[in-house]
Amino acid sequence: MPDRSSRIVGVSTQVRVGNIWPPPPPVDETESEKAHRLEKEIEALKVNNAIDQAIDSDRLERRRRKASTKIVLLGQAESGKSTILKNFQLLFAPKSFNAEEGVWKAVIHLNLVRSVNFVLDLLQDPSPRTPSSAGRPRTPNCNQTANELRFLTMRLAPLRQVEHILTRRFCPPELGINPSGQYHRDRASEVSVRGLSGWKTLLKLRRNPQNNAASDDLEDSQRVIEACKDDMTSLWESSVVQARLKKHNVRLQDQSGFFLSDVSRIASKNYIPTPDDILHARLQTVGVEEHRIIMETEAERGQEWLIYDVGGSKGQRAVWAPFLDDVDVVIFLAPVSVFNQPLAEDKKMNRLLDCFELWKQICGNPLLASAQFVLLLNKIDILAAKLKAGAMFSKYVTSYKGQANDLENVSYYLKTKYISIHQQLRPITPKPRKLYTHFTCAIDTRATSAVLSRSESLSF
Numbered sequence: 001m002p003d004r005s006s007r008i009v010g011v012s013t014q015v016r017v018g019n020i021w022p023p024p025p026p027v028d029e030t031e032s033e034k035a036h037r038l039e040k041e042i043e044a045l046k047v048n049n050a051i052d053q054a055i056d057s058d059r060l061e062r063r064r065r066k067a068s069t070k071i072v073l074l075g076q077a078e079s080g081k082s083t084i085l086k087n088f089q090l091l092f093a094p095k096s097f098n099a100e101e102g103v104w105k106a107v108i109h110l111n112l113v114r115s116v117n118f119v120l121d122l123l124q125d126p127s128p129r130t131p132s133s134a135g136r137p138r139t140p141n142c143n144q145t146a147n148e149l150r151f152l153t154m155r156l157a158p159l160r161q162v163e164h165i166l167t168r169r170f171c172p173p174e175l176g177i178n179p180s181g182q183y184h185r186d187r188a189s190e191v192s193v194r195g196l197s198g199w200k201t202l203l204k205l206r207r208n209p210q211n212n213a214a215s216d217d218l219e220d221s222q223r224v225i226e227a228c229k230d231d232m233t234s235l236w237e238s239s240v241v242q243a244r245l246k247k248h249n250v251r252l253q254d255q256s257g258f259f260l261s262d263v264s265r266i267a268s269k270n271y272i273p274t275p276d277d278i279l280h281a282r283l284q285t286v287g288v289e290e291h292r293i294i295m296e297t298e299a300e301r302g303q304e305w306l307i308y309d310v311g312g313s314k315g316q317r318a319v320w321a322p323f324l325d326d327v328d329v330v331i332f333l334a335p336v337s338v339f340n341q342p343l344a345e346d347k348k349m350n351r352l353l354d355c356f357e358l359w360k361q362i363c364g365n366p367l368l369a370s371a372q373f374v375l376l377l378n379k380i381d382i383l384a385a386k387l388k389a390g391a392m393f394s395k396y397v398t399s400y401k402g403q404a405n406d407l408e409n410v411s412y413y414l415k416t417k418y419i420s421i422h423q424q425l426r427p428i429t430p431k432p433r434k435l436y437t438h439f440t441c442a443i444d445t446r447a448t449s450a451v452l453s454r455s456e457s458l459s460f
């Protein structure tokens with residue numbers, strides 16, 4: 001679509017100087033020349049306004065005729081994009097959401113097994129000796145605990161194979177993607193999926209009775225998980241394990257995809273994931289996933305939404321561009337809790353700063369000039385918990401110095417900051433864009449559904 005300046009060139013080439021409109025009058029202009037010029041300018045303005053109106057109504061008409069509404073979920077990694085997508089599915093297409101239970105069960109099991117294997121790896125690491133323990137003889141009790149742990153480790157060894165089998169389900173070898181066997185200490189349970197591939201393949205395999213080998217593999221894995229249930233609980237509850245995690249400064253319970261405190265339920269034979277479990281599951285998106293949601297709810301029945309869920313880490317943002325064309329709605333996820341965290345993929349970069357930078361790029365992107373913008377200030381529950389636990393916002397955001405370190409003031413500061421960036425950078429053509437903002441906790445389905453279903457911004 002041509003921009004305003006190029007349209008003006010079309011109607012009034014002689015009077016255009018650079019991008020300034022209207023152009024400055026010539027110094028030696030006579031009265032009649034001035035009248036003529038003004039008349040021309042008014043004419044050009046009329047044409048311009050008519051073009052604006054035509055574009056507006058054309059866009060509305062296109063939207064009306066379009067078979068589906070195109071929505072893109074944008075934001076940095078772990079901001080909650082895929083979790084919001086799950087909320088959409090749960091709220092507007094519950095039948096298809098429930099049909100994916102089996103897939104989510106495998107993701108949750110993989111999250112769980114990766115946490116266990118991470119702990120087992122940590123136990124194999126020689127423990128850093130503290131000055132007080134150095135040279136001290138080991139007590140019989142200490143030896144007994146060490147022996148118990150050794151046996152526990154041996155009994156849990158089959159979970160390595162389970163991790164291997166489940167990982168191959170998400171990254172089948174024929175796709176040529178090499179799933180990383182490495183555990184990231186800040187994201188021990190994390191599982192990745194390439195958009196439009198492994199994860200759907202898994203779903204197909206589950207449904208395809210001819211794929212006996214694949215189904216057997218999955219059932220075997222579930223049997224092993226069930227057999228390891230009590231040992232997984234003992235491992236997590238072991239004081240040695242807790243001490244080792246503390247020494248390495250790892251808090252698994254604060255990480256995404258943590259299920260170790262629910263082992264007895266999740267590893268049981270007839271486990272069916274609850275919507276809450278599904279929302280807590282962590283599956284890193286790689287690339288861009290397209291989700292077609294056909295509304296099942298009474299008011300919207302039959303309407304179709306095409307939702308694009310993108311991988312948010314820095315290295316993946318370059319692939320977003322082709323999907324930003326002709327977008328109806330941008331939903332940007334800004335996690336408000338990240339002020340004291342570095343970016344996982346670039347430890348020197350603060351996550352809040354990265355989020356501001358990304359928001360600036362999205363706000364100023366001309367491809368999105370006529371899309372509706374919704375800003376979800378997500379993870380408000382984690383922000384509340386961090387501030388309550390004493391994390392000082394002003395230590396990381398120096399311009400906040402001297403203000404109260406409470407949820408109300410910090411969240412207001414963040415909201416104002418995001419709104420002002422949008423205000424400064426939004427394109428003013430075809431017309432200044434409105435921004436809808438909401439605070440969300442995407443794992444709270446009830447609160448999120450209130451935002452998604454009642455929000456003026458999301459009634460397309």
Ligand SMILES: Nc1nc2c(ncn2[C@@H]2O[C@H](COP(=O)(O)OP(=O)(O)OP(=O)(O)O)[C@@H](O)[C@H]2O)c(=O)[nH]1
Pocket residue numbers: 075076077078079080081082083084256257279280281282283284285286310311312313333378379380381382440441442443
């Ligand atoms: N406590 C809390 N956890 C959340 C919230 N929103 C999302 N999460 C969790 O954060 C983790 C990451 O969320 P995702 O939706 O996978 O993040 P994403 O933006 O899709 O990340 P990428 O796919 O890597 O780009 C998941 O385990 C979610 O359960 C929230 O508001 N509060």
Ligand SMILES: [Mg+2]
Pocket residue numbers: 081082083283284285309310311
């Ligand atoms: Mg995702």
